[in-house]
Amino acid sequence: xxxxxxxxxxxxxxxxxxxxxxxxxxxxxxxxxxxxxxxxxxxxxxxxxxxxxxxxxxxxxxxxxxxxxxxxxxxxxxxxxxxxxxxxxxxxxxxxxxxxxxxxxxxxxxxxxxxxxxxxxxxxxxxxxxxxxxxxxxxxxxxxxxxxxxxxxxxxxxxxxxxxxxxxxxxxxxxxxxxxxxxxxxxxxxxxxxxxxxxxxxxxxxxxxxxxxxxxxxxxxxxxxxxxxxxxxxxxxxxxxxxxxxxxxxxxxxxxxxxxxxxxxxxxxxxxxxxxxxxxxxxxxxxxxxxxxxxxxxxxxxxxxxxxxxxxxxxxxxxxxxxxxxxxxxxxxxxxxxxxxxxxxxxxxxxxxxxxxxxxxxxxxxxxxxxxxxxxxxxxxxxxxxxxxxxxxxxxxxxxxxxxxxxxxxxxxxxxxxxxxx
Ligand code: GLC
Numbered sequence: 001x002x003x004x005x006x007x008x009x010x011x012x013x014x015x016x017x018x019x020x021x022x023x024x025x026x027x028x029x030x031x032x033x034x035x036x037x038x039x040x041x042x043x044x045x046x047x048x049x050x051x052x053x054x055x056x057x058x059x060x061x062x063x064x065x066x067x068x069x070x071x072x073x074x075x076x077x078x079x080x081x082x083x084x085x086x087x088x089x090x091x092x093x094x095x096x097x098x099x100x101x102x103x104x105x106x107x108x109x110x111x112x113x114x115x116x117x118x119x120x121x122x123x124x125x126x127x128x129x130x131x132x133x134x135x136x137x138x139x140x141x142x143x144x145x146x147x148x149x150x151x152x153x154x155x156x157x158x159x160x161x162x163x164x165x166x167x168x169x170x171x172x173x174x175x176x177x178x179x180x181x182x183x184x185x186x187x188x189x190x191x192x193x194x195x196x197x198x199x200x201x202x203x204x205x206x207x208x209x210x211x212x213x214x215x216x217x218x219x220x221x222x223x224x225x226x227x228x229x230x231x232x233x234x235x236x237x238x239x240x241x242x243x244x245x246x247x248x249x250x251x252x253x254x255x256x257x258x259x260x261x262x263x264x265x266x267x268x269x270x271x272x273x274x275x276x277x278x279x280x281x282x283x284x285x286x287x288x289x290x291x292x293x294x295x296x297x298x299x300x301x302x303x304x305x306x307x308x309x310x311x312x313x314x315x316x317x318x319x320x321x322x323x324x325x326x327x328x329x330x331x332x333x334x335x336x337x338x339x340x341x342x343x344x345x346x347x348x349x350x351x352x353x354x355x356x357x358x359x360x361x362x363x364x365x366x367x368x369x370x371x372x373x374x375x376x377x378x379x380x381x382x383x384x385x386x387x388x389x390x391x392x393x394x395x396x397x398x399x400x401x402x403x404x405x406x407x408x409x410x411x412x413x414x415x416x417x418x419x420x421x422x
Contacts, residue, residue: 007388008422011414014393015045018411019053023060023077027395027407030191032080034061036073036103037163038412040110041359045415047113051120055127058111062134064098068220069141071107071134072098073160084187085207091214100213101161104236105142106363108135108243112250125254132251136260139244143267145220152267152274153232154240155291157223158209159202162233164338166198167352168299168345170231173290177228179204180211196349196405230291234278235303238310239363241271275312284320286313300324300340301352302360308367318371325368325376332399335383336361341399348400355396355405358384358416365420381421388417 018024023034024042031038039061046054064075076087076097087097111131118124146154156162159170184207188197198206209229216222224230244264251258280287280296286307287296305325307313313321324340331341332348338360339346339353347353365380387397393413394404 004422008418011045011393011418011422012049014409014414015042015411017409020077022056023075024057024411026412027410029082030188030395030407032083034064034075034077036061036071036075037106040107041412042415043110043114044419045411045417047117048418051114051118051123054114055123058107058114058131059127061107062131064096065134065138066094066098066141068145069137069139070102070145071105071138073101073103074099082187082191084184085210089207090210092218099160100210100218101156101158102142103161104163104239105138105243106239108139108247108250109239111135112246115250128250128254132247132254132256135247136251136258136264139240139247139264139267140260142240143263145224148221148224150270152270152272153237153277153289155224156231156233156236157213157227157229158206160206162231162235162303164235164301164303164352165206166202166350167301167303168339168343169233169288169297169301169303171299171345172297173229173231173292174202174205176292177205178208180207192406196355197351228292231297232278232289232291233303234286234288235306237271237275237278238306238312241268241310241312244268272312275307278307279317284317284324286317286321299343299345302336302338302357302364305336305364305367308371309363310367311370313371315371318373322371322373322376325373329376329379329383332356334387334397334399334402336364336380337399338396349398349403349405351396351406354399356383356387356399357396358388358413362416362420384417385421388413393417 015024025032026035026038039057043054043057046057064072090099092098092100115124115128142154159165248264251261278286278289283300285300286304289296328340329335334356336356337354349355361380361384365377368377387402390402391397391404393410394408395406395410398405
């Protein structure tokens, strides 16, 4: 890189420019609100040079938390019309408007990093005591509302909830959702080349699901019983699992004997026992599961690798995943392609069907490190560094050419780079 200090300066500038005064937009125009897992990852970037601001990012996100504990996928802090579907389409009638689904719950894991890395310990302790009860409520919401039958595997009701919107893993399940019966104008393709975005056909179904949640009055049990789309996403399950372990450890190290801790511990072992249902020996990979069709979703994506991040793979499974991962990394100039390049669904520049996402690389590298895959961990880090050095801070990158795709000056890409390797 030209010099790390120039790269750090550029990354910090992105966070400053995307700062709306307490929350950071992922990028202006394309995503003008606060997103759930973006906020968590972005806080890691803020933490490296402004700890107060890092805590504030989390506090702003939690302002959108629902009474039932859910932390929404978008908090619409201010009205902006460059985005579709906005708050009226979601139809959530709250003073601070939000969407009605969540996103991969990496939040508690980030809070643990912020707390342990804090140099201002008084501030960190004060913030933690306010935030912990909210995190506990969030995790209990996942385990109760999203797994009402206590199977150990939470469900997700929308591709947007998985954070990997048009991943080929959802293709079959989504194709069975009816298209919406009203017309609309997308805004995303005003900002980004449509060849890098999901297809219209997928959008029609994304919107049908929004209407369905409204029709169910956002009632968790009714949605569980009637949803035409129900997925055990291995990505969410693994990220939740890791975050719950981090949450328990945060409570214990703060000397908090909370009454909810035994229940959270039970949930940890329930997931560990259930996870083998998502292992597919033929592909040597964990897979998500379509609960409506009662079958595994065949696509091998970076979501499936989150099992390493959650430490849900047995040593024998991890050995098999290692072989797959090596081949996957070597198949493209820039790793790690979000869909395995051997897949017939792979597209090098279409969003979650092939491009590289920096924060995902970071999560996977944490996973491979836990399993002592030292060379692979280094390879993921090096390819991530090369990508940024060559192309800057885009939303995602073409895995064959490295070309930046989607939104430019993107918060979580800048934040991940500063925190991880700059
Ligand atoms: C897209 C991504 C999602 C992200 C959001 C904001 O919808 O798929 O993961 O949170 O943009 O960056």
